[in-house]
Amino acid sequence: MLATAATGCKDFLDINTNVNSPTKVLPDAILASALSTTAANYNGNNPSYNHFASFAAGYWGKSGVVNGYTEERTYNYTNTFQQGLWSATYDNLNDYNLIQTEGTANGYPRHAAIARIMKVYNFQLLVDEYGDIPYFTALQGAANTAPTYDKAQDIYKDFIVQLNGAIADIDAAGTTGTLVGNEDIVFRGDMVKWKQFANSLKLRVLLRQAEVASLLPYVKTELAALQTAKDGFITTDVVAQPGYAQAAGQQNPFYNRYGFTSAGSNALEQLYQLPTNYIINQYVENKDPRVVRLYTVGGRTVAGVTTPGYIGTDLGERSPPSFTAPLVASRFLNGGGLLKGANAPTVLMLLSEHLFSKAEVEARSLGLTGVAKDDYMNGIKASFMYFYRSATGAATSIAAATATTAGVPEYEKYILDNAANPKVDYTLAPSKQNVILYQKYLAMNSVASTEAWADFRRTGQPKFNISLEATTPGKISKRLIYPLSEVSTNEKNIPAGTDQYTPIFWDVLD
Numbered sequence: 001m002l003a004t005a006a007t008g009c010k011d012f013l014d015i016n017t018n019v020n021s022p023t024k025v026l027p028d029a030i031l032a033s034a035l036s037t038t039a040a041n042y043n044g045n046n047p048s049y050n051h052f053a054s055f056a057a058g059y060w061g062k063s064g065v066v067n068g069y070t071e072e073r074t075y076n077y078t079n080t081f082q083q084g085l086w087s088a089t090y091d092n093l094n095d096y097n098l099i100q101t102e103g104t105a106n107g108y109p110r111h112a113a114i115a116r117i118m119k120v121y122n123f124q125l126l127v128d129e130y131g132d133i134p135y136f137t138a139l140q141g142a143a144n145t146a147p148t149y150d151k152a153q154d155i156y157k158d159f160i161v162q163l164n165g166a167i168a169d170i171d172a173a174g175t176t177g178t179l180v181g182n183e184d185i186v187f188r189g190d191m192v193k194w195k196q197f198a199n200s201l202k203l204r205v206l207l208r209q210a211e212v213a214s215l216l217p218y219v220k221t222e223l224a225a226l227q228t229a230k231d232g233f234i235t236t237d238v239v240a241q242p243g244y245a246q247a248a249g250q251q252n253p254f255y256n257r258y259g260f261t262s263a264g265s266n267a268l269e270q271l272y273q274l275p276t277n278y279i280i281n282q283y284v285e286n287k288d289p290r291v292v293r294l295y296t297v298g299g300r301t302v303a304g305v306t307t308p309g310y311i312g313t314d315l316g317e318r319s320p321p322s323f324t325a326p327l328v329a330s331r332f333l334n335g336g337g338l339l340k341g342a343n344a345p346t347v348l349m350l351l352s353e354h355l356f357s358k359a360e361v362e363a364r365s366l367g368l369t370g371v372a373k374d375d376y377m378n379g380i381k382a383s384f385m386y387f388y389r390s391a392t393g394a395a396t397s398i399a400a401a402t403a404t405t406a407g408v409p410e411y412e413k414y415i416l417d418n419a420a421n422p423k424v425d426y427t428l429a430p431s432k433q434n435v436i437l438y439q440k441y442l443a444m445n446s447v448a449s450t451e452a453w454a455d456f457r458r459t460g461q462p463k464f465n466i467s468l469e470a471t472t473p474g475k476i477s478k479r480l481i482y483p484l485s486e487v488s489t490n491e492k493n494i495p496a497g498t499d500q501y502t503p504i505f506w507d508v509l510d
């Protein structure tokens with residue numbers, strides 16, 4: 001399993017070197033590799049979804065010690081920008097398709113169900129960044145080397161069908177077939193947790209569509225069905241842990257890319273990006289102690305006197321700060337909430353994301369009937385628990401958290417210090433949806449930036465500062481452009497008339 005940890009090297013991550021002639025291998029032999037690859041593609045590989053989204057969502061800007069990042073600074077995307085996401089994700093989807101096919105045929109029904117769930121997880125990433133994609137006729141190898149593109153809205157509807165089917169497959173397996181063991185690097189074979197994850201994925205899929213008026217009846221009906229889901233939702237952060245360690249080719253992918261090498265030297269990209277002043281200010285201005293877990297303290301020197309503080313950049317800033325006096329910028333804190341360590345697991349879904357999404361659905365009466373304020377408060381608490389948890393600390397549910405659980409004392413102080421602040425106090429907030437999205441934005445920072453980016457496109461919240469160097473002033477990109485690799489091999493099927501300003505179907509607000 002360690003050989004699959006995020007190295008960015010294609011040889012380590014590929015199960016099938018030729019998808020037209022797939023390897024015949026049993027599902028339990030490749031599940032760990034497939035899950036590890038998903039984690040690395042999501043948060044650490046070059047490229048990764050999190051890297052692109054951290055710039056797009058206003059969390060990161062370019063530092064003054066590197067050139068480049070032109071697309072991130074200008075929103076002027078090309079068909080080579082992040083194009084590796086397309087091929088890497090489809091390659092990973094072929095792995096899951098193999099697991100599902102072989103698992104169904106050879107007595108591995110639970111492995112097949114896990115693969116079915118993870119296919120939805122990966123396909124949603126593609127749809128959310130590209131819109132219409134090959135889906136119903138994809139993953140057929142030599143049988144169809146030029147698959148047609150399907151409507152994103154139709155694909156989204158099938159996500160619910162697939163997730164319901166995966167849950168049913170797990171239930172139908174009963175005691176038959178091969179059990180799932182430690183090759184499951186997410187839940188270690190706990191199939192109830194896989195069903196809970198599937199339900200939480202359904203919530204993510206449905207909420208994404210909640211601003212589309214024509215889809216609202218469907219969304220409400222499906223969300224109401226989730227109210228009585230037998231196994232409920234996730235109760236802890238969902239993470240992948242293949243056995244990351246401080247050794248070459250075995251490190252946590254995010255740490256390996258932005259932190260330190262296995263030899264202890266600076267990673268190549270450690271100094272390339274800075275937190276934006278916008279995200280820093282949200283923590284500082286609200287007396288949010290999470291800032292001390294995320295960033296180092298920088299400083300500003302004037303007339304020989306240095307004043308310490310958190311120093312960021314602005315997205316697209318033409319002359320961003322470097323790491324030298326008179327202005328010393330902040331960066332990711334080693335051992336903190338982002339760079340937890342070489343042996344830290346990789347997040348696939350934060351508990352805080354799920355709780356904030358659930359709170360939004362409840363606050364807007366979209367189908368779930370829980371108490372929105374309770375889920376909102378627990379979402380904040382879950383974020384503190386994640387950012388304060390150590391690399392090897394066990395994920396804890398809200399129900400099991402105590403007054404001494406890492407992050408809980410800081411959470412309690414944060415709530416107390418902001419008793420009259422409508423950006424924190426749910427009761428005082430003039431818009432319940434907006435305050436939920438604002439706190440969710442703070443919780444997703446650099447860990448699940450894809451979700452913050454999707455929420456911004458879906459709702460326009462929060463109002464972070466967009467790039468100073470936007471090619472079209474005041475205009476922000478809505479999607480990635482279909483990659484050059486696809487243009488070269490499947491151009492006749494690519495939808496015409498799309499560019500980076502063409503919204504995804506669920507993005508209907510300005």
